[in-house]
Amino acid sequence: MKKQSLMAFLLLCAALCVCACGKKPKDNEIDYYKKVGSYDDPDDSLYQASDKDLELIGEVTPGEKKDPTATPTPTPIPEYVIVIDPGHGGSQVGSSYDGREEKKLNLQRATLLKNYLETHYDHITVYMTRTTDEGLSKDLTEDLRKRVEFAAEKHADILVSLHLNASDNHKKNGATVCISKQPNIHDNSEKLATCILSRLATLGIKNNGPLLRDSNDTKDENGVPVDYYAICRHGAANNVIAVIVESCHMDNATDIEFIKTEAALSAMAEQEAIGIMEFLTKYYVRQ
Ligand SMILES: [Zn+2]
The missing domain is CATH 3.40.630.40 (Zn-dependent exopeptidases)
Incomplete structure (x- = not known):
């Protein structure tokens, strides 16, 4: 990996880490089950990685775009x-x-x-x-x-x-x-x-x-x-x-x-x- 790419990758990792740390449901799973203040936090959009970010961490191959109409597979919530x-x-x-x-x-x-x-x-x-x-x-x-x-x-x-x-x-x-x-x-x-x-x-x-x-x-x-x-x-x-x-x-x-x-x-x-x-x-x- 070139030096520039490596730096970009490291910076992205740090940014994602900071974002993830601020996201409540992952921080504290109890919040996941709470009726108030759980998943529909509008701030969640702040933590959405861009297509470019996903390319850098290998989530999608370069040039490939995420299908905006694709329905994400929901994780089943235990009862x-x-x-x-x-x-x-x-x-x-x-x-x-x-x-x-x-x-x-x-x-x-x-x-x-x-x-x-x-x-x-x-x-x-x-x-x-x-x-x-x-x-x-x-x-x-x-x-x-x-x-x-x-x-x-x-x-x-x-x-x-x-x-x-x-x-x-x-x-x-x-x-x-x-x-x-x-x-x-x-x-x-x-x-x-x-x-x-x-x-x-x-x-x-x-x-x-x-x-x-x-x-x-x-x-x-x-x-x-x-x-x-x-x-x-x-x-x-x-x-x-x-x-x-x-x-x-x-x-x-x-x-x-x-x-x-x-x-x-x-x-x-x-x-x-x-x-x-x-x-x-x-x-x-x-x-
Ligand atoms: Zn007793």
């Missing part, structure tokens, strides 16, 4: 199914403290999360396992199994079970996400957990990391303990990425600020939604 599970319900109250009941807060938060996702993102379908103060069964074992079966029937990519934690001395604080150790859903579950926990941390909620827990008494056919948490265990059995988000401790003086008001609950739901979409668009590997 995602998200199931949100408000933990407990009916006679299962979950934790309760200072007049607040976990089952009610979980339902409120799940509704806020569903609304936020549907308002801000396209190409997603969101379901909730319950929309009233009713569990899926009076029997706890059956109730938990049914929540995961509901997600499997909907062909869910992920099942996010929302909970709030509590401790005996009310001193523990922060968030954790319970995940399965089973290889078919472990890696995706861990990444989903990391995304959600990182977003909750932006509100000031302590990140206690993902949690793996073995059953105390139940083992598989190889003598290896199964997952302790039924949602995770059934998730693995049904090939659904199923995680339990313990968003904070509802009985802790520090954490109570995150659930005290509707505005606080909305802020939490917003960060959880961003974390979920970050996982789906950046890290999710469909099995």
Whole structure:
């Protein structure tokens, strides 16, 4: 390559690099799914390479023109199914403290999360396992199994079970996400957990990391303990990425600020939604 051509090529590369860096959809794939401020940015025309540019980088051979009538092949946009599970319900109250009941807060938060996702993102379908103060069964074992079966029937990519934690001395604080150790859903579950926990941390909620827990008494056919948490265990059995988000401790003086008001609950739901979409668009590997 002649010196002049080489210089032109290098300058073009630098220019394209600067342009690409300023283009949001490539910078941040989450924006690709947002209803507002996404693809139809009029500034996009600024980043269109000319025919001459394309010649220089070898996209078209010299003299060849791009057909202006040709329809570009659209890249298919993946569709995602998200199931949100408000933990407990009916006679299962979950934790309760200072007049607040976990089952009610979980339902409120799940509704806020569903609304936020549907308002801000396209190409997603969101379901909730319950929309009233009713569990899926009076029997706890059956109730938990049914929540995961509901997600499997909907062909869910992920099942996010929302909970709030509590401790005996009310001193523990922060968030954790319970995940399965089973290889078919472990890696995706861990990444989903990391995304959600990182977003909750932006509100000031302590990140206690993902949690793996073995059953105390139940083992598989190889003598290896199964997952302790039924949602995770059934998730693995049904090939659904199923995680339990313990968003904070509802009985802790520090954490109570995150659930005290509707505005606080909305802020939490917003960060959880961003974390979920970050996982789906950046890290999710469909099995
Ligand atoms: Zn709970």
